[in-house]
């Protein structure tokens with residue numbers, strides 16, 4: 001086993017590095033003599049230990065072995081042979097658990113006592129759970145738009161949460177990410193299960209949210225590995241479904257653009273097997289409703305995106321009628337149960353609970369619910385609560401909260417200086433009250 005750089009082809013037997021020391025390219029794990037066997041004594045992802053890194057510790061919560069279900073109603077309507085792989089049945093409700101199980105086991109083998117990572121949602125929830133099981137301290141830097149329910153999961157697992165999430169942190173070498181080689185190996189098991197389920201009669205297309213690119217890449221990597229040893233002899237197209245700009249802004253847990261793993265995505269692109277397409281938020285909300293009402297599956301907003309993208313590709317004749325397609329449903333709707341308000345209020349005219357307001361804004365509302373304050377006083381109060389943001393950032397938040405009609409400004413003269421005192425509006429206090437009710 002060794003790591004190889006996708007860019008400059010650098011190779012090393014040191015498995016505990018994350019990026020290429022020569023060119024900062026992505027490293028992937030290579031096996032000397034790959035043999036695809038299943039271990040009958042193991043369950044879930046561990047059944048495939050012959051094509052996973054050799055590990056001493058096994059930090060497992062029962063990940064993998066997720067069901068593949070024929071989408072009977074939607075298949076009929078679209079004239080295709082459609083299947084879902086429901087990754088929402090993993091321990092923390094997303095595909096990430098496969099990566100975390102392998103990566104945290106590996107870090108335990110390396111003797112790590114603490115890790116740091118940054119997240120917009122699902123990655124943090126999963127890492128938090130596996131670190132808890134492994135008795136490794138998880139320091140999680142959370143994006144301010146994180147969904148409240150996901151943030152609460154991380155806190156419940158006992159992680160140390162920090163809101164200091166910015167681009168500087170992303171350059172930190174000691175942060176673990178979903179694009180690290182050992183995480184990618186864990187994610188690979190989705191394709192191995194797909195291979196076993198279809199017994200060689202594989203789908204023509206596999207569709208999933210593009211996200212940072214690590215999941216689509218891992219599935220592609222497993223496909224390539226099985227192809228190289230002669231077990232797969234057809235080409236599968238990988239459909240990377242991406243939210244358009246408006247949808248990216250609207251939903252939590254959509255990876256910010258600076259997390260986008262271009263190198264991994266380009267690697268699939270070189271093979272000519274990548275199809276990319278976008279969908280908007282209205283289409284995603286409609287798809288969430290379709291999954292629930294026609295197929296009995298609750299999916300979170302980003303997971304729903306593959307369906308409208310497939311419909312577009314059929315309409316544009318990029319996918320032929322009768323094609324066999326598998327959608328990987330990456331995350332459960334139970335993680336974002338507040339999303340149901342999106343469906344009830346189609347059109348997005350109103351603000352949706354827990355969806356469009358981040359942690360910092362929530363804290364601003366909390367502070368203003370006890371006292372009306374000037375911007376500077378508010379900034380000091382937030383610092384006391386451990387929220388260290390720059391003053392201009394605070395004013396940006398205040399401006400947006402005013403646009404949402406959650407706060408209002410009242411000009412006052414204090415010691416001959418004009419200051420704007422910020423107060424909560426009726427709508428703001430109502431929103432805060434509903435949030436608290438939802439959380440209790």
Ligand SMILES: [Zn+2]
Nearest residue numbers: 005008020023
């Ligand atoms: Zn390199």
